[in-house]
Amino acid sequence: MITELGHFALILAMGLAIFQSVVPMIGAQKGWRGWMAAGEAAATAQFLLTAFSFAALTYAFVVSDFSLRLVWLNSHIDKPILYKISGVWGNHEGSMLLWLLILTLYGAAVAWFGNGLPMRLRARVLSVQAAVSVSFFAFILATSNPFLRLAVPPFSGQDLNPLLQDPGLAFHPPFLYLGYVGLSMTFSFAVAALIEGRVDAAWGRWVRPWTLAAWVFLTIGIALGSWWAYYELGWGGFWFWDPVENASLMPWLIAAALLHSAIVVEKREALKSWTILLAIIAFGFSLIGTFIVRSGLLTSVHAFASDPFTGTFVLIILAAFMGGALVLFAMRAHEMEAQGVFGTISRESALVLNNILLAVSAIVVFVGTLWPLVAELVFGRTLSVGPPFFNIFFTPFMIGLALILPIGSILTWKRAKLAKQARPMAGVLLFAVACAVLTYAVQTGRSSLGPMGVALGVWVVAGALVDLWKRTGRGEARLRRLMRLPRADWGKTVSHAGLGVTMFGIAALLAWESEDIRVVQVGESYDVGRYQVTLADVEEGLQGPNYISTMATLNITRRGRDVAVLTPEKRLYPIAGMPTTEAAIQNGIWRDLYVVIGDRQVAGGWAVRVYIKPFANWIWGGCIVMALGGALSLSDRRHRVAAGASRANGVPAE
Amino acid sequence: MIRLILCLMLLASPVWAVEPNEMMNDPVLEQRARDISAGLRCPVCQNESIDESNATLSRDLRLLVRERLLEGDSNGEVVDYVTQRYGEFVLLKPRTTGSTLILWATAPVLLLLALLVGWRSIGRQSRAPDPLSDDEQRRIDELIGK
Numbered sequence: 001m002i003t004e005l006g007h008f009a010l011i012l013a014m015g016l017a018i019f020q021s022v023v024p025m026i027g028a029q030k031g032w033r034g035w036m037a038a039g040e041a042a043a044t045a046q047f048l049l050t051a052f053s054f055a056a057l058t059y060a061f062v063v064s065d066f067s068l069r070l071v072w073l074n075s076h077i078d079k080p081i082l083y084k085i086s087g088v089w090g091n092h093e094g095s096m097l098l099w100l101l102i103l104t105l106y107g108a109a110v111a112w113f114g115n116g117l118p119m120r121l122r123a124r125v126l127s128v129q130a131a132v133s134v135s136f137f138a139f140i141l142a143t144s145n146p147f148l149r150l151a152v153p154p155f156s157g158q159d160l161n162p163l164l165q166d167p168g169l170a171f172h173p174p175f176l177y178l179g180y181v182g183l184s185m186t187f188s189f190a191v192a193a194l195i196e197g198r199v200d201a202a203w204g205r206w207v208r209p210w211t212l213a214a215w216v217f218l219t220i221g222i223a224l225g226s227w228w229a230y231y232e233l234g235w236g237g238f239w240f241w242d243p244v245e246n247a248s249l250m251p252w253l254i255a256a257a258l259l260h261s262a263i264v265v266e267k268r269e270a271l272k273s274w275t276i277l278l279a280i281i282a283f284g285f286s287l288i289g290t291f292i293v294r295s296g297l298l299t300s301v302h303a304f305a306s307d308p309f310t311g312t313f314v315l316i317i318l319a320a321f322m323g324g325a326l327v328l329f330a331m332r333a334h335e336m337e338a339q340g341v342f343g344t345i346s347r348e349s350a351l352v353l354n355n356i357l358l359a360v361s362a363i364v365v366f367v368g369t370l371w372p373l374v375a376e377l378v379f380g381r382t383l384s385v386g387p388p389f390f391n392i393f394f395t396p397f398m399i400g401l402a403l404i405l406p407i408g409s410i411l412t413w414k415r416a417k418l419a420k421q422a423r424p425m426a427g428v429l430l431f432a433v434a435c436a437v438l439t440y441a442v443q444t445g446r447s448s449l450g451p452m453g454v455a456l457g458v459w460v461v462a463g464a465l466v467d468l469w470k471r472t473g474r475g476e477a478r479l480r481r482l483m484r485l486p487r488a489d490w491g492k493t494v495s496h497a498g499l500g501v502t503m504f505g506i507a508a509l510l511a512w513e514s515e516d517i518r519v520v521q522v523g524e525s526y527d528v529g530r531y532q533v534t535l536a537d538v539e540e541g542l543q544g545p546n547y548i549s550t551m552a553t554l555n556i557t558r559r560g561r562d563v564a565v566l567t568p569e570k571r572l573y574p575i576a577g578m579p580t581t582e583a584a585i586q587n588g589i590w591r592d593l594y595v596v597i598g599d600r601q602v603a604g605g606w607a608v609r610v611y612i613k614p615f616a617n618w619i620w621g622g623c624i625v626m627a628l629g630g631a632l633s634l635s636d637r638r639h640r641v642a643a644g645a646s647r648a649n650g651v652p653a654e
Numbered sequence: 655m656i657r658l659i660l661c662l663m664l665l666a667s668p669v670w671a672v673e674p675n676e677m678m679n680d681p682v683l684e685q686r687a688r689d690i691s692a693g694l695r696c697p698v699c700q701n702e703s704i705d706e707s708n709a710t711l712s713r714d715l716r717l718l719v720r721e722r723l724l725e726g727d728s729n730g731e732v733v734d735y736v737t738q739r740y741g742e743f744v745l746l747k748p749r750t751t752g753s754t755l756i757l758w759a760t761a762p763v764l765l766l767l768a769l770l771v772g773w774r775s776i777g778r779q780s781r782a783p784d785p786l787s788d789d790e791q792r793r794i795d796e797l798i799g800k
Contacts (some may be wrong), residue, residue, distance in 0.1 A: 387746060601674075
């Protein structure tokens with residue numbers, strides 16, 4: 001019964017979305033207030049109905065209603081409750097419903113918090129947002145309905161893919177979708193502004209919080225996914241250049257570019273048409289990501305049940321929205337004259353360079369990801385484009401970005417004097433190089449990757465701190481002024497520092513990681529690096545809630561002192577018929593100890609792998625710091641004050 | 655040695671990437687084998703190198719790589735040997751020949767193009783606005799009461 005109500009709510013929500021995509025738009029064209037205002041109520045109602053529908057599906061998963069095809073395919077009675085809930089979005093249909101829920105949530109958020117927006121712009125934004133959700137409602141109901149019943153309900157289900165039964169992955173998709181779908185908001189703002197024919201500083205200020213929110217969520221989502229891969233896949237890789245990972249990286253890069261160019265629109269009224277284009281393309285990349293994941297066109301480790309029709313449908317949505325928006329852009333872009341004039345050496349120019357590096361790197365990832373497809377269709381060559389290719393071409397862009405970041409961020413708007421303003425950075429540069437030289441002298445082996453990572457990390461982090469300190473002016477009471485600086489300034493410093501930390505973490509891990517693979521008898525001790533490892537015990541046949549486990553116990557000591565007792569597992573999920581490795585990790589600030597148990601060997605003993613991964617947590621720590629910086633900036637008073645100020649001005653008389 | 659490897663291959667149960675019994679005694683050779691494996695794609699998996707993959711075929715390929723290295727092949731020769739048998743598909747770093755040159759040229763060409771466009775538009779922005787026309791100058795003079 002509840003399932004049917006959920007299904008019905010979904011259909012009703014689609015009807016409302018159609019209403020919302022048409023009525024406020026006409027209202028805005030004609031200047032009819034009532035029609036414009038209708039969009040707000042519709043957006044709220046649309047969200048509530050979708051939320052009810054989602055809750056109904058969640059309920060079916062929680063009570064294990066196996067008469068529902070989706071529940072039967074992806075759940076099991078014995079599954080822990082957390083994974084029963086996360087199983088809702090651990091499959092194609094359910095994850096599309098989550099996607100839609102978030103899409104309508106963003107639409108409702110504009111209705112709730114968009115009081116500062118002019119009425120026309122708000123009506124148009126809501127209308128475009130609803131048009132996007134209509135297409136996805138149609139997609140779900142036509143190709144991927146989660147509410148289909150089975151004629152003969154079985155007693156139990158087929159269980160969720162065991163790799164997905166993990167807390168890290170339970171929260172990875174919701175964050176990722178909050179990011180992906182958040183970019184639909186910037187798309188709606190861009191299209192609304194194009195229809196309006198006006199982009200000004202105020203538009204830049206309105207669109208920035210939404211971009212920032214989407215970017216923060218994407219950062220967290222990508223970091224969670226990478227962290228999950230690190231501890232779950234059993235050998236501690238954190239990024240694979242897999243098509244689906246690339247699909248999340250591209251919108252992240254474009255969103256980062258958009259964040260920066262929207263600042264130029266807000267402060268200087270320049271780069272307007274470029275910013276609009278970025279806002280459109282950012283959402284385009286999220287749709288392309290969806291297409292790549294759902295169509296199964298590119299082979300990837302993230303296998304979703306896919307069928308050609310699903311892929312085609314997403315491709316049509318992609319073509320319709322991108323085509324429409326780009327045509328509109330071509331018609332209107334020339335109306336957006338830049339107001340602000342700036343010199344060749346200025347903050348604006350630095351941000352242009354930032355945008356070039358981010359956008360081109362995103363396109364390089366895009367081309368590399370799709371190249372196997374193009375090569376096969378056009379040139380008849382089956383080939384692969386893998387990590388070695390991306391490492392060669394993506395890394396220089398990020399290094400370039402890190403190099404210009406501290407200098408660009410300290411330049412003044414409009415016209416800057418490089419020699420004078422960049423002087424504080426000379427000290428930072430000297431410090432960074434000194435750190436690198438010291439690292440080179442201390443490290444064993446002669447790799448230059450480690451010292452380079454140190455230099456870049458120190459340069460970016462120290463540069464961000466010096467930039468913040470310079471903002472406090474001169475003389476007394478600088479510390480007090482530091483605390484009073486706007487949150488946006490703090491946010492900038494914190495996220496830039498986070499980027500530096502992540503870059504350092506990646507370089508350090510790749511440069512100094514060590515690995516030991518060997519056959520070990522129970523009771524045997526051996527040295528790995530500075531640690532002594534003892535395989536104390538291996539227990540077989542342990543019974544988990546829905547798996548059988550083989551668990552090893554390893555004692556790790558250093559110079560006779562206990563460091564950790566680690567219990568890596570090998571699990572077999574009999575219902576899903578899949579084995580998994582559960583690595584045991586001792587997390588640390590300076591290094592992770594990462595232990596995996598392999599098979600029992602024929603000649604006796606067990607295969608054991610021990611990895612020492614220096615600074616591994618700095619990679620995700622840096623991402624969290626970046627996201628934190630974004631959130632700080634989002635909480636800046638100026639965003640709210642600006643919203644309040646324009647409300648006071650009211651809506652111009654029609 | 656090869657017979658030993660073959661025996662172990664038959665006996666091995668589900669495999670987990672590089673197994674201790676696959677590894678060679680010479681650490682230098684073993685490191686070369688690891689480097690080569692990281693650049694070869696497992697033909698039956700979904701986007702994994704043979705170094706990370708658990709598939710049986712990947713294990714066979716890892717052993718093949720080590721066998722060739724023991725025979726004295728250089729890294730390039732080993733890669734060519736595997737590519738001849740399994741096709742271009744196994745190369746995670748595509749070749750720089752024929753149509754693939756387009757792929758390799760993408761990043762540098764796009765970057766240069768973007769820099770050029772960026773440079774030109776900055777140049778346009780930095781030009782001072784047009785000087786006032788006589789008409790405008792006269793109006794300003796009027797307004798400030800000259």
